[in-house]
Amino acid sequence: MPQTDVIIIGSGLAALSVAYHLRHKHVKLITKSTWSESNSMLAQGGIAAAVAQNDSWKNHFEDTITAGCDHNNVKNVKYLVQEGPTELNEWIQRGVKFDCDQNGRLLLGKEGAHSHHRIIHAGGDATGKELTSFLFNQTKSYVQIIENEIAIDLIMDQNQCQGVYTKNKQGEVKSYISSHVIIASGGCGAVYGQTSNADVITGDGIAMAFRAGAELSDMEFVQFHPTMLYISGKCVGLISEAVRGEGATLITQNGDAFMHNIHYQGDLAPRDIVSRTIFEKMEKGNEVFLDITAIKNFSTRFPTISALCKQNGIDIASGKIPVAPGMHFLMGGIKTNENGETTIQNLFAVGEAACTGVHGANRLASNSLLEGLVFGKRIANYLSTLSNEQPDLRKESNQIKQLKEKPDLPTKKQIQEIMTTYVGILRSKTGLLYAINWFEKYREYISIQIFNVKDFTINEIEIINMLTNGWIIAMSALKRTESRGGHYRIDYPKRNDLTWQGKQVIITNSEMVMEV
Numbered sequence: 001m002p003q004t005d006v007i008i009i010g011s012g013l014a015a016l017s018v019a020y021h022l023r024h025k026h027v028k029l030i031t032k033s034t035w036s037e038s039n040s041m042l043a044q045g046g047i048a049a050a051v052a053q054n055d056s057w058k059n060h061f062e063d064t065i066t067a068g069c070d071h072n073n074v075k076n077v078k079y080l081v082q083e084g085p086t087e088l089n090e091w092i093q094r095g096v097k098f099d100c101d102q103n104g105r106l107l108l109g110k111e112g113a114h115s116h117h118r119i120i121h122a123g124g125d126a127t128g129k130e131l132t133s134f135l136f137n138q139t140k141s142y143v144q145i146i147e148n149e150i151a152i153d154l155i156m157d158q159n160q161c162q163g164v165y166t167k168n169k170q171g172e173v174k175s176y177i178s179s180h181v182i183i184a185s186g187g188c189g190a191v192y193g194q195t196s197n198a199d200v201i202t203g204d205g206i207a208m209a210f211r212a213g214a215e216l217s218d219m220e221f222v223q224f225h226p227t228m229l230y231i232s233g234k235c236v237g238l239i240s241e242a243v244r245g246e247g248a249t250l251i252t253q254n255g256d257a258f259m260h261n262i263h264y265q266g267d268l269a270p271r272d273i274v275s276r277t278i279f280e281k282m283e284k285g286n287e288v289f290l291d292i293t294a295i296k297n298f299s300t301r302f303p304t305i306s307a308l309c310k311q312n313g314i315d316i317a318s319g320k321i322p323v324a325p326g327m328h329f330l331m332g333g334i335k336t337n338e339n340g341e342t343t344i345q346n347l348f349a350v351g352e353a354a355c356t357g358v359h360g361a362n363r364l365a366s367n368s369l370l371e372g373l374v375f376g377k378r379i380a381n382y383l384s385t386l387s388n389e390q391p392d393l394r395k396e397s398n399q400i401k402q403l404k405e406k407p408d409l410p411t412k413k414q415i416q417e418i419m420t421t422y423v424g425i426l427r428s429k430t431g432l433l434y435a436i437n438w439f440e441k442y443r444e445y446i447s448i449q450i451f452n453v454k455d456f457t458i459n460e461i462e463i464i465n466m467l468t469n470g471w472i473i474a475m476s477a478l479k480r481t482e483s484r485g486g487h488y489r490i491d492y493p494k495r496n497d498l499t500w501q502g503k504q505v506i507i508t509n510s511e512m513v514m515e516v
Contacts, residue, residue, distance in 0.1 A: 013351070109245050188201060192222075336354045
């Protein structure tokens with residue numbers, strides 16, 4: 001079995017940030033497709049950092065806490081926003097080209113729930129692609145990158161992670177042994193039918209951690225992006241919040257602007273509020289559009305979005321882009337401390353797969369790329385202080401569970417329909433119980449400790465991971481009997497501040513013994 005210092009599962013910005021700062025270690029980066037197929041590459045927004053003279057980290061901190069509905073980890077939020085300007089300047093010094101005016105000053109945009117212009121972009125609406133590509137090119141010479149291998153399960157001894165099992169497209173199973181394993185595989189957007197996420201984001205890392213016994217936190221908090229391009233009943237791509245930041249307005253088919261009647265920040269209200277409002281408009285039979293007539297040189301400012309519209313037959317000269325909400329970001333994930341450590345020894349998590357608490361119940365726009373960079377570096381710095389003691393392979397104690405028979409699995413589409421219908425933007429006890437009971441028909445798959453990988457195809461493994469994430473989100477949503485941020489219960493429509501004490505909903509594998 002190949003042995004190494006650090007294995008990173010994933011290839012997005014958070015994964016590459018860790019790898020960049022570990023050049024003195026022997027690092028393997030394993031990704032289920034190619035390095036360029038990640039949510040980071042799709043990120044149209046920018047990086048939020050308080051770099052303007054009239055701004056401060058305290059303003060950024062307050063905006064993050066407000067958007068997160070007071071559910072944030074205050075200590076980690078402070079670290080994020082205080083490190084933001086320094087992090088940004090370091091990447092500028094390393095050669096990242098952010099968008100500037102003719103005098104060389106950073107162009108600062110504004111997005112939902114921000115009190116100041118503090119969003120830095122690169123390549124207009126291609127910030128994620130520009131940054132991720134830059135980091136990849138900086139790290140590829142000293143990091144071993146393994147593509148087209150899906151991580152199947154963690155190699156465990158008691159509560160200690162020793163490595164990871166993978167499977168390639170030819171069906172070959174491999175074992176990688178490492179002193180430390182970092183899950184940076186993103187969220188689980190593919191469990192919903194309408195999503196801005198890449199198709200490969202099926203929650204593999206989160207499901208693996210769950211099966212191994214790691215604690216998961218805040219999985220009920222799912223952010224739906226308000227404005228995805230909506231064609232023939234399907235969301236086909238993201239329309240960045242920066243479009244509204246530049247002056248676009250949400251309207252109905254009759255030209256009625258509606259957000260100014262809902263929230264004092266109007267079209268730039270927090271994402272959960274805008275998404276629910278659009279959803280309710282559409283439930284009443286309305287169509288919703290972004291009116292972009294106020295934005296000059298739209299195709300120059302937003303080249304990626306313009307190309308997306310053209311590809312789908314939308315003429316931006318008409319001034320209207322049809323939109324609808326879609327699953328965008330998971331605020332919860334694998335519970336970690338400030339150094340990325342999970343409840344399993346030698347197992348770390350970073351990026352959207354992790355729950356550091358910085359996003360609370362609702363992520364502030366453009367804080368995700370910042371989180372990937374800041375906490376990626378923090379984990380790397382912490383790992384640099386640890387020894388690289390190799391696991392004792394004689395202690396490897398994974399027992400492959402032999403299923404008596406292989407029951408039929410649902411399709412990915414069936415899972416997506418259950419999640420969209422019962423665990424979507426609006427939730428209720430009745431709907432959540434229906435979803436949970438549906439998921440528990442596949443209880444054995446969700447609770448299985450380690451796959452008999454020879455029995456499952458890659459597609460089946462992805463389905464099992466989607467089942468696992470779907471069940472966890474539904475269970476967490478049932479447990480939180482209040483509405484807060486990205487979690488909205490129609491049977492508990494208001495925040496119950498009198499009884500809520502900031503507690504996280506923790507889900508572990510032991511929950512599978514519960515009868516719902």
